[in-house]
Amino acid sequence: xxxxLMKGNEAIALAAxxxxxxxxxxxxxxxxxxxxxxxxxxxxxxxxxxxxxESEVSAINMxxxxxxxxxxxxxxxxxxxxxxxxxxISYIAAAELPCLIVxxxxxxxxxxxxxxxxGDYYQATRxxxxxxxxxxxYAPETIQEMVDTIKESFDIADYYRNPxxxxxxxxxxxxxxxxDFDRPVKERFLPEKDWATNxxxxxxxxxxxxxxxxxxxxxxxxxxxxLQEKYALIKKNETRYEMVNFDDPEYVIVxxxxxxxxxxxxxxxxxxxxxxxxxIRPISILPFxxxxxxxxxxxxKGILCAxxxxxxxxxxxxxxxxxxxxxxxxxxxxxxxPDPEEIVDAIKNFKERVVK
Numbered sequence: 001x002x003x004x005l006m007k008g009n010e011a012i013a014l015a016a017x018x019x020x021x022x023x024x025x026x027x028x029x030x031x032x033x034x035x036x037x038x039x040x041x042x043x044x045x046x047x048x049x050x051x052x053x054e055s056e057v058s059a060i061n062m063x064x065x066x067x068x069x070x071x072x073x074x075x076x077x078x079x080x081x082x083x084x085x086x087x088x089i090s091y092i093a094a095a096e097l098p099c100l101i102v103x104x105x106x107x108x109x110x111x112x113x114x115x116x117x118x119g120d121y122y123q124a125t126r127x128x129x130x131x132x133x134x135x136x137x138y139a140p141e142t143i144q145e146m147v148d149t150i151k152e153s154f155d156i157a158d159y160y161r162n163p164x165x166x167x168x169x170x171x172x173x174x175x176x177x178x179x180d181f182d183r184p185v186k187e188r189f190l191p192e193k194d195w196a197t198n199x200x201x202x203x204x205x206x207x208x209x210x211x212x213x214x215x216x217x218x219x220x221x222x223x224x225x226x227l228q229e230k231y232a233l234i235k236k237n238e239t240r241y242e243m244v245n246f247d248d249p250e251y252v253i254v255x256x257x258x259x260x261x262x263x264x265x266x267x268x269x270x271x272x273x274x275x276x277x278x279x280i281r282p283i284s285i286l287p288f289x290x291x292x293x294x295x296x297x298x299x300x301k302g303i304l305c306a307x308x309x310x311x312x313x314x315x316x317x318x319x320x321x322x323x324x325x326x327x328x329x330x331x332x333x334x335x336x337x338p339d340p341e342e343i344v345d346a347i348k349n350f351k352e353r354v355v356k
Contacts (some may be wrong), residue, residue: 003180008143008173009034012076012102012166015150017042018181021100022071023049025062027081030114031170032104035076056081060088067097068210070196072154076102078170079120080111083128089163090129094212096227098157100150101135101165104173107335115335116171116258121312124167125286132224134231136238137165137286139256143177145283152185159188160234161195167285169308171258171337234287241289242281245271249278251347252296252325254317255306256282258337263306266343277347285313290320302326302350306343309333311355318356328353 006014013035016024024043026036036052043050049066053059059075066073077085082103092099103124107117124137136156140146146168153164197208214220245267246252255263260281270277280292296303303325305317310331321327330346330353332338346353 001181003178005176005178006143007034007176008146008168009104010038011143011147011179012150012173013038013042014181015147016074016100017046019151019154020072021048021074021154023051023066023073024075025051025053025059025066025073026075026077027053027056027059029078029081031106031173032076032078032102034173035102035104056084057088060085060092063099064088064092064095064097067092067099068095068197070193070198072158074100074102076104078104078106079108079123082120082123086128087130089127089135090131090133091212092163093129093133093135094131095210096161097163097210098154098161099163100153100157101163102150103165103167105167105169107333113335114170116169116308116337117333117335118169118257118259118308119310119312119333120167121285121307121309124165125288125316132227134227135163135165135286136160136234136284137167138240138283139167139285140172140283141257141260141281143172143175144179144183146172147179147181148183148185155188155190156238158190158193160230162230162234169258238284239287239289239291240283241292242283243292243295244279244281245276246278246295247276248297249276250301251275251277251304251350252300252302253277253279253304253306253343253347254282254313255279256285256313257308259306259308262338262340263343265340266347269340269344270347275347285316288316288320293320293322293324296325300325302328302354304328304330304346304350304353306330306346308337314355326354327356329355
């Protein structure tokens, strides 16, 4: 279909269809409503399932059921809606079922506001569900990267039998950009879903069970050990990041999503003034790209963590840095987007930003 100019939320929906989505279950919430709106028109027309559930809790449990039957299934929501889905997400992760969860962030806490925010970093990477589970979380910077990620995420979820979340802020969901839906993505060998609960006619002689309940403590511990081994494999294979302008930088910025776009402009302005600044842009925020910090030159003066939140990614930056360089912080919240000049000022006055 070539390149088209498309709104971010609608691009999410079309990318899901291109990625082979069999079913969508969701409940309306701003600023992601164009996702279910688009799918309600086009998913059914492609012979698939669309259902607006009576609540977010119902929607995520419908995802649980469809994923257990081996279908490619997704849900989308925004911050308070994702909070309501956390119990179901924990169940799906524990049962090792694949699904795609799209979160278009709004400001918080509470009902907050509908302006761009990255205040759900903790929610996505730490989660509100119980137990030792982990998602795979990608945070794209552009609509094109978001489309490519969503198309590939269904394969990644199937390959690892694990939920994948694509985390975007409201700006990317509401903006328009040129996007190519035919751009190829990495292909994987995907084994048959012989674990799916799709009827004994498909697996004669045995009954498949999708379950997260483990009463036997020995069996539960073994299951948790198995999950941790899987997460280690995911960290090895699926960690993604971009190194920007990394030719012996005096300072390094760490930023993702919309903030990374703003920082690109700031870096260009600083370079014109003779101040060399590079950027580590995490594309996967879970797993976090710790190895990128090994590439920071020893003589770099400091690392600036820049977020549209109040220091949530900062924890991961401090862990990855492991005391090697001074770390400063710049954050805005409430839907307030900084000008590039504010990032320029933060670098020029880095000492005032140092937190550790």
